[in-house]
Amino acid sequence: MQKVKIPHKVDPVRAAAKKLDYDGYIPRDKLERLAGVVETVLSDAEVRLSFSVDLQGLTVIEGSAGAAVKCECQRCGDPCELGLSADFHYTVDEKKARDLGLEDDYDFADLDEFGELDIYNLVEDELMLSLPMVIMHPEGECEMPEGGVYGKIVTENTESNPFAVLGKLKKS
């Protein structure tokens, strides 16, 4: 099945009334904010979205998004490719959700002056939130310089135990 481009903006109330589903992509050149925090965005964002009205009458937007990005490894400084993925669960009826005591069950999406939801913005927020706090290669997969050691670990050992250095000398 050919992937369709996700619409940039949707009226979520109408989309929910029609129970619209989208399975498509957002072109990577539209992910400018994400591109600003990583080294390179490597792929389009794959996006699934469903609009519905739930049992409490809330307009709900559920879905998932994924994208591949390249960052700098914070351990070795080499490029590090990363697959981002996010699941989300929004409603546009913040007041109603709070009145029902359901504010913890949803994120709240704001609509623009035309009552439309900026889907690109929402997906980009989710992908940025899914970035790990510290981006590193998996343990043991960093390219280390010849004979290199993890500088930080060595320093910590030396500080906490001055004899560690002696022990090391003896062994060698």
Ligand SMILES: [Zn+2]
């Ligand atoms: Zn690394």
